[in-house]
Amino acid sequence: MAKTVTDVICPFCGTLCDDLEVQVSDDGTKILEVYNACAIGAEKFLHSQAKDRITRPRMQQEDGSYKEVSYDEAVEYTAQMLAKAKKPLMYGWSSTSCEAQSVGHEIAEAVGGVVDNTATVCHGSSLIAIQDVGIPSCTLGEVKNRADLVVFWGCNPSHAHPRHLSRYSIFPRGFFTGKGHKGRKMIVVDPRNTDTMKMADVGLQLEQGRDYELLSALRVAFRGEDLPDVVAGIPKERIYEAAEMMKNARFGVIFFGMGVTQSLGKNHNIDIAIMVTKDLNEFTKFSIIAMRGHYNVTGSGAVLGWQFGFPFATDLSRGFARYNPGETTSNDLLRRDECDAVFVLGSDPGAHFPISSVRKIAHLPSVAVDPHITPTTEISKLHVPVAFVGIEVGGCCYRMDNVPIESRKVVEPPEGMMTDTDFLARVRDRVVELKAQAPVGTQSTAEAQGA
Amino acid sequence: MADAIRLNLISGRTIQQGVAMEGGKEKPAYTEACGIIEIDPADFKKLGAYRNTNVLVTSEHGSVVVKAIEATQGPHPGLAYIPMGPWANAVVDPNTYGMGMPTFKGTPIQVSIATNEPVLSSVALVQKLVKE
Numbered sequence: 001m002a003k004t005v006t007d008v009i010c011p012f013c014g015t016l017c018d019d020l021e022v023q024v025s026d027d028g029t030k031i032l033e034v035y036n037a038c039a040i041g042a043e044k045f046l047h048s049q050a051k052d053r054i055t056r057p058r059m060q061q062e063d064g065s066y067k068e069v070s071y072d073e074a075v076e077y078t079a080q081m082l083a084k085a086k087k088p089l090m091y092g093w094s095s096t097s098c099e100a101q102s103v104g105h106e107i108a109e110a111v112g113g114v115v116d117n118t119a120t121v122c123h124g125s126s127l128i129a130i131q132d133v134g135i136p137s138c139t140l141g142e143v144k145n146r147a148d149l150v151v152f153w154g155c156n157p158s159h160a161h162p163r164h165l166s167r168y169s170i171f172p173r174g175f176f177t178g179k180g181h182k183g184r185k186m187i188v189v190d191p192r193n194t195d196t197m198k199m200a201d202v203g204l205q206l207e208q209g210r211d212y213e214l215l216s217a218l219r220v221a222f223r224g225e226d227l228p229d230v231v232a233g234i235p236k237e238r239i240y241e242a243a244e245m246m247k248n249a250r251f252g253v254i255f256f257g258m259g260v261t262q263s264l265g266k267n268h269n270i271d272i273a274i275m276v277t278k279d280l281n282e283f284t285k286f287s288i289i290a291m292r293g294h295y296n297v298t299g300s301g302a303v304l305g306w307q308f309g310f311p312f313a314t315d316l317s318r319g320f321a322r323y324n325p326g327e328t329t330s331n332d333l334l335r336r337d338e339c340d341a342v343f344v345l346g347s348d349p350g351a352h353f354p355i356s357s358v359r360k361i362a363h364l365p366s367v368a369v370d371p372h373i374t375p376t377t378e379i380s381k382l383h384v385p386v387a388f389v390g391i392e393v394g395g396c397c398y399r400m401d402n403v404p405i406e407s408r409k410v411v412e413p414p415e416g417m418m419t420d421t422d423f424l425a426r427v428r429d430r431v432v433e434l435k436a437q438a439p440v441g442t443q444s445t446a447e448a449q450g451a
Numbered sequence: 452m453a454d455a456i457r458l459n460l461i462s463g464r465t466i467q468q469g470v471a472m473e474g475g476k477e478k479p480a481y482t483e484a485c486g487i488i489e490i491d492p493a494d495f496k497k498l499g500a501y502r503n504t505n506v507l508v509t510s511e512h513g514s515v516v517v518k519a520i521e522a523t524q525g526p527h528p529g530l531a532y533i534p535m536g537p538w539a540n541a542v543v544d545p546n547t548y549g550m551g552m553p554t555f556k557g558t559p560i561q562v563s564i565a566t567n568e569p570v571l572s573s574v575a576l577v578q579k580l581v582k583e
Contacts, residue, residue, distance in 0.1 A: 012473070040469035047474050064578070124551050155523075160464035191461065192532065194524045208530055209458055209557045258463055262555040266548070293464075313551060329551030351537045351573060353478060354511055354545035354553045355580050358537075362581035373477045374538050375577035 002032050009407040010041040011095070011390025014292030015140075015161045015168070017041065020409050029412050031391075038162035045391060045410070047372075054373060054385045055414045066262035066383065071418055074367075074384045078343070079430035081365045082111045083438070085341035087317045091330050092347030092369075094118040094294030096420050097395020097407065101296075101303045103424040105346060107265055110431050112317040114339065116330045117300035118293065118347050125261040126290045127301065127311045128325055129270030135275050138253065138287040139401045140167075145174035147283075149249030151187045153273060154211060154259020155291045158195040164291075169255065170199075176251075185249070189214065190259060202242050205234040209263045215272040218243050222279050247283040257291040259395075292379040292400035294347075295390070299398035334360040342366040342380075343419060346389075350375030369420055386420045387413035396420070456497045458490070458509070458531040460582040461556040462539035466525075472536075476573045485536035486570040488517045488562065493528040495521065500564050507565040508533070508542055515541035515576070516580035531560065536575045541580055546557050 008020035022045060023033040031049050034042040057074035058066035069077075082088050090113045093101050108115045119127055136400060142152070150169050157164040165171055173180040190199040191208035206214050210232035217231040221243035227236040246252055248337050254277055260269040273288060280286035292298050301311035308314045310323035313330075326332055330349070333339045334357040342361045350358050361379060368380040377383035387393045392413035413419070471484035488508060490498070498507065498519075506519045508531075515538050522532065533539035535555075544554040571579065 012469070039466060043470045044473040048476070106552060118552050121553060123553070128550060156463065159466045161470070191530055192522075192524045192527045197524075205527075208461060252494060257490070259556065262552060263461075263557055264548075264554060266550055266552050325551035326547060326549035329547065331545060331547055331553050332549075332551060335545065348476070350577050351472075351540070352535060353540060354543050354555075355541050355577075356545045357553075358540070358577060359581045359583075372475060373574075375476060375573050378477075378574045379581055382464055 001026060005408070005410050007408070008410055009390055009397065009405055010037055010043050011295045011397065011407060012041045012389070013161050013295060014298060015164045016295055016397055016399040016405055017163050017167060018405055024411055031411055040162065048388045048391050053414065054383070055417050057382060057384045060381045071423070074382060075423065075426045075430055077382050078384070078427045079434060081341050081367060082107060082113065082343060082427070083431050083434040085111065085113075085365070087190075087339050088113040088312045088341040089116065089330060089339040089342055090114065090335055090343045090345075090347060091277055092118065092345040093300040094297035095346035095389065096296065097389050097397065098296070098299045098303050099391070099395050100345070100407045100421040100424055101300050102307070103428055105303070107424065107428045107431055108316050110428065112319065112437055113314070113343070114315045114317060114328055114333060115304060116313045116328070117304070118297050119301060120329045120331065121352060122258065122293050122297065123261055123290045124312055124325060124329065125266040126256070126270045128267040129274060131338050132267070133271050133274050133377070135274055136281060136287055137401070138288055139403055140289070140399065142287070143253050143289075143412060144168045144172045144177070146176050146251040147253045148177065148183055149187070149252040151189070151246070151252065151254040152196055152218055153189045153254055153256040154263070155257025156190065156194040156196050156256055157255070157291065160257065160293070161291060169253070185245055187245065202238070202245065204234050204238060205240065209265070211260045211263060211269045212265045212272055214239070215269070215276050218246070218276055219272070219279055222247060233325055240379050246280055246286070249286070252280060252284060252286040254286070254288040255291050256288065289401055296397040298400055298402055299396065299404070302398050302402065331357045340364065344376055344380070345369040348374040348376045369423065382422060385417065386423055387417050389420065393419040455561040456494060458494060458562055459529060460508070460531045460533060460539075460542065460558040460560045461583055462533050462535045462543065465534045467551040468534040468536065471547055479572070481536070482570060482572050485534040485573070486517050486538045487520050487533065489522045489525075489529040489532040490562070491522050491525050491530070492530070493526070495519070498562060498564065505565050505568055505570060506562050507568060508560050510544070510560045512544055512558070513541045516565055516570055517581050518565065518570055519562070523527070537577050541576065
């Protein structure tokens with residue numbers, strides 16, 4: 001007889017669904033079936049059971065092949081690499097628990113590293129904009145219970161956050177939204193006619209990269225001023241129509257994604273999207289929420305925020321926290337050769353950074369901590385596989401609306417495998433030992449200050 | 452062979468990309484999901500290529516061979532789409548313009564037919580490109 005674990009948290013995207021049911025074998029070692037999850041979430045649970053899974057650390061050999069090493073050797077290599085480096089980049093942190101992030105930050109403080117999370121290639125622009133102009137936001141629960149107009153701008157939840165529409169934004173019946181999707185209007189703005197746009201009441205297929213113009217045009221339309229005939233490829237009548245819909249909503253919300261954060265303009269696109277939200281609060285109640293990607297990228301920003309005051313790209317190499325996107329962000333550090341070792345945990349820059357940055361990682365001392373084989377692990381000097389957070393070990397995660405949710409352990413990890421928190425704690429202890437042994441005046445922070 | 456055509460490249464998530472990524476980036480399914488470029492039928496006509504032909508995508512920042520398929524979420528003439536992953540990142544504009552974020556969307560590219568060139572797997576592609 002198999003047993004079923006209920007209320008399981010899905011560790012894939014920022015929607016952080018908390019209603020999964022997972023059927024587990026009696027001895028608690030195998031996942032047999034996953035219910036309620038989207039295709040991606042289910043695949044994540046099931047792939048953790050793969051027979052060809054790597055369960056021990058691997059060190060790159062001179063010929064490029066990998067040789068199995070013990071966790072002890074892996075801890076020693078990682079600690080030595082970080083302790084010797086003047087300014088190591090410690091990147092990732094989005095696919096792990098807040099507990100692990102916190103231990104990682106202790107290491108970064110001890111070695112004078114730069115801590116950066118995947119927001120740097122995702123919603124970093126949004127975080128900068130939020131610091132510039134603030135953000136009128138709400139939780140997904142409020143969206144479910146109150147929203148009667150939902151705007152998806154430059155995001156495609158049908159593909160990237162598959163259960164977002166059914167759990168929170170479009171389909172669910174909430175306290176004041178008893179008619180479900182029949183009581184909600186949906187506006188989608190995207191340069192492609194996406195699967196999300198195909199469901200929309202109003203779809204605005206704008207010219208790629210012209211989000212700023214269109215957002216600006218909406219602000220003009222709210223004020224009833226004249227617009228040019230066409231803005232960003234959209235006829236003005238349609239802009240006025242969308243503006244009226246937004247003004248007449250009882251409770252509206254804008255969800256925005258990579259279409260605005262990664263296109264030219266970047267943080268300025270978000271600035272004006274937030275100002276659109278502000279304008280709308282003159283007429284009705286409106287909120288704006290970033291569609292965060294990784295399940296705990298929000299948590300990484302939160303933990304960094306309460307520990308150091310900055311949500312990403314935090315440079316500790318001078319012995320105090322500095323933050324200067326464009327300088328202390330991963331891709332800028334890598335492309336300018338301003339870091340001398342790379343530690344990656346819970347992310348895959350090998351696949352998701354531009355190749356010019358990846359090239360730099362391949363030529364530096366590097367450690368990748370990841371349950372999967374990824375392009376990053378296959379160019380790093382050391383790959384340390386760990387248990388899956390949210391499947392084989394619990395831990396705190398933050399949903400895209402900054403709500404913390406405790407993820408659950410569903411099955412045991414393969415025998416002898418470490419969790420990332422355990423691995424980081426051992427590296428931290430060893431780093432502290434190494435730093436205590438180092439002669440005075442050779443500490444990395446002192447050198448970095450003089451540099 | 453027809454000349455190369457110029458397009459504007461964006462990248463992003465697809466559900467196939469998500470599933471294949473969680474199923475293992477070293478597996479063939481990931482290459483099938485992400486080693487592709489989605490092109491509008493009008494642009495296929497200009498390129499003079501059949502659907503599912505391998506093409507060479509070149510930008511100022513690099514080049515990569517991917518399989519050209521018809522746009523799944525179109526029409527979007529002039530715009531090309533490679534799901535996020537190492538194939539897209541071989542050609543995207545890495546410039547952050549001083550704010551940390553590479554310009555993943557809106558890279559001018561040229562696409563030409565490369566029927567006999569293979570689409571490399573994610574690991575093979577990255578391992579090859581980092582040596583260049």
